Amino acid sequence: MCLTGSGCRARIRRAAIFIQLLYYYSTQGKLFVATLIRIADIGQYDGQEVTVQGWLYNRTDKGRLQFLLVRDGTGIAQCVAFQKDLPEAVFSAAQLLTQESSVVITGTVRADQRAPGYPGGFEIGVKDLKLIQVAGEYPIQPKEHGIEFLMDNRHLWVRSLRQWAILRIRATIIRTIRNWLDEHGYLLVDTPILTPAAGENTTTLFEIDYFGEPAYLAQTGQLYNEANIGAFGKVYCFGPTFRAEKSKTRRHLMEFWMVEPEMAFFSLEDLMAMEEEFVSAIVQTVLAQHRQELEILERDTSRLENIKPPFPRITYDEAVERLQKLIEETDDPERKAELAITWGDDFGAPHETAIAEMFDRPVFVYHYPTAAKAFYMQPVEGRPEACRSVDLLAPEGYGEITGGSERIFDADLLKQRIDEIGISPENYAWYLDLRRYGGVPHAGFGLGVERTVAWVCGLPHIRETIPYARMLNRLYP
RNA sequence: UCCUGAGUAGCUCAAUGGCAGAGCAAUCGGCUGUUAACCGAUGGGUUGUAGGUUCGAGUCCUACCUCAGGAGCCA
Numbered sequence: 001m002c003l004t005g006s007g008c009r010a011r012i013r014r015a016a017i018f019i020q021l022l023y024y025y026s027t028q029g030k031l032f033v034a035t036l037i038r039i040a041d042i043g044q045y046d047g048q049e050v051t052v053q054g055w056l057y058n059r060t061d062k063g064r065l066q067f068l069l070v071r072d073g074t075g076i077a078q079c080v081a082f083q084k085d086l087p088e089a090v091f092s093a094a095q096l097l098t099q100e101s102s103v104v105i106t107g108t109v110r111a112d113q114r115a116p117g118y119p120g121g122f123e124i125g126v127k128d129l130k131l132i133q134v135a136g137e138y139p140i141q142p143k144e145h146g147i148e149f150l151m152d153n154r155h156l157w158v159r160s161l162r163q164w165a166i167l168r169i170r171a172t173i174i175r176t177i178r179n180w181l182d183e184h185g186y187l188l189v190d191t192p193i194l195t196p197a198a199g200e201n202t203t204t205l206f207e208i209d210y211f212g213e214p215a216y217l218a219q220t221g222q223l224y225n226e227a228n229i230g231a232f233g234k235v236y237c238f239g240p241t242f243r244a245e246k247s248k249t250r251r252h253l254m255e256f257w258m259v260e261p262e263m264a265f266f267s268l269e270d271l272m273a274m275e276e277e278f279v280s281a282i283v284q285t286v287l288a289q290h291r292q293e294l295e296i297l298e299r300d301t302s303r304l305e306n307i308k309p310p311f312p313r314i315t316y317d318e319a320v321e322r323l324q325k326l327i328e329e330t331d332d333p334e335r336k337a338e339l340a341i342t343w344g345d346d347f348g349a350p351h352e353t354a355i356a357e358m359f360d361r362p363v364f365v366y367h368y369p370t371a372a373k374a375f376y377m378q379p380v381e382g383r384p385e386a387c388r389s390v391d392l393l394a395p396e397g398y399g400e401i402t403g404g405s406e407r408i409f410d411a412d413l414l415k416q417r418i419d420e421i422g423i424s425p426e427n428y429a430w431y432l433d434l435r436r437y438g439g440v441p442h443a444g445f446g447l448g449v450e451r452t453v454a455w456v457c458g459l460p461h462i463r464e465t466i467p468y469a470r471m472l473n474r475l476y477p
Numbered sequence: 478u479c480c481u482g483a484g485u486a487g488c489u490c491a492a493u494g495g496c497a498g499a500g501c502a503a504u505c506g507g508c509u510g511u512u513a514a515c516c517g518a519u520g521g522g523u524u525g526u527a528g529g530u531u532c533g534a535g536u537c538c539u540a541c542c543u544c545a546g547g548a549g550c551c552a
Binding site: 062138220 | 489546549
């Protein structure tokens with residue numbers, strides 16, 4: 001009898017490892033291997049012997065009956081081990097499996113309505129089983145955890161069911177973005193991530209040491225896109241974007257992914273028409289390919305079904321009027337203060353949410369005040385205080401998912417705007433060049449991938465939409 | 478950066494200023510259809526940090542640290 005619990009546990013652990021090693025060496029090279037399948041395809045193998053390799057997601061130990069939920073990255077399948085059907089070594093190996101132990105299992109697929117899993121309805125009757133590694137005590141349990149703990153364990157959290165569903169949808173959204181643009185005549189032209197001093201707003205840029213010179217991580221590829229349309233007509237760039245703003249909200253990351261299409265001979269109206277087709281394609285593709293994942297996330301898909309063109313279009317002026325009317329109609333002074341707005345102000349989160357709630361699909365708000373937007377946006381004809389810009393606001397409070405505009409293509413006007421806001425023209429010499437050698441009306445926009453994923457998945461926070469979120473207080477893991 | 482709130486076992490949380498608790502996880506035992514199984518047992522604590530008030534502080538006070546929610550800024 002041992003006097004200390006830890007010594008006792010250590011002895012048991014050593015014994016378990018010994019048995020594991022014995023079994024490993026006794027079966028090495030002899031594991032009965034049938035057709036290696038992906039669990040996602042399990043339904044195609046009813047009645048057949050198959051092999052799956054993966055990790056133990058959860059287990060139910062019923063004594064002489066073991067239910068093993070095994071993940072392989074493509075899905076989750078229940079594997080059932082009966083003691084009476086198996087050699088002693090195989091069954092005791094099954095008993096040794098801890099949560100997240102790695103394992104190779106061979107058995108017969110059978111349809112059974114009781115079988116949980118993704119896809120469910122099929123299970124594997126275990127015939128042989130080999131432990132690869134017995135996992136130590138696994139920190140994440142199939143229950144509620146605090147967000148700090150989960151983010152600290154993000155490298156393991158990505159194995160959890162909800163994260164699996166979200167990141168699979170993210171991959172499909174990214175794939176759809178690329179496919180749709182490729183199929184509609186847009187050329188992928190990569191823009192640099194390391195960029196020189198732009199002379200403007202460096203407080204929100206991450207500065208790095210470029211052989212003794214200051215350089216900055218890219219905030220946008222747009223200016224380069226404007227050069228690239230001169231070569232290719234319709235282009236897009238797609239990559240990570242970096243903002244050093246000390247934003248601490250459910251909608252901000254320091255590193256996020258953005259796709260930025262830019263088109264020559266394109267008006268603001270062309271832009272809206274293109275964006276609504278593009279965004280609808282993303283949503284409809286996820287609906288078509290990820291019913292299972294949306295169900296895991298308990299997403300109300302009826303809110304996604306009607307994401308189809310046309311999207312409503314309202315001017316900034318109309319949006320302000322609608323907000324002011326809303327303020328008149330409410331009695332709550334806090335709500336009034338939250339929605340307070342005068343012409344010229346940019347929208348805050350409460351404004352965007354309030355406007356978006358007036359529609360059942362994303363809404364375009366266009367012709368924002370020039371002062372609230374970037375210097376390169378084309379003024380509205382005869383009304384220079386407003387510009388040819390458009391934001392797309394997602395429903396259900398998800399806010400701005402795209403922002404774009406017609407760009408100034410007149411060299412003199414652009415030079416004037418650069419002087420007005422006081423940035424150094426020499427940094428923009430190449431950008432001005434674009435207006436001297438065949439400038440054309442053109443337009444483009446950026447779509448934030450993580451905000452789109454959060455919206456489509458119905459998530460309250462953007463941090464789960466990217467595998468490893470970079471936030472104000474988060475650089476690990 | 479500002480406002481609000483929270484830090485107690487590996488995790489999720491209790492505890493009137495008066496003995497530090499539960500569930501889950503872990504470990505041991507039982508169970509042939511479990512769906513976050515269930516039943517029994519065992520081990521597990523510098524109550525975020527530093528001061529202070531008090532006979533006595535997880536609890537009250539001060540400062541700091543960390544995190545969360547919201548705002549601003551933005552995609």
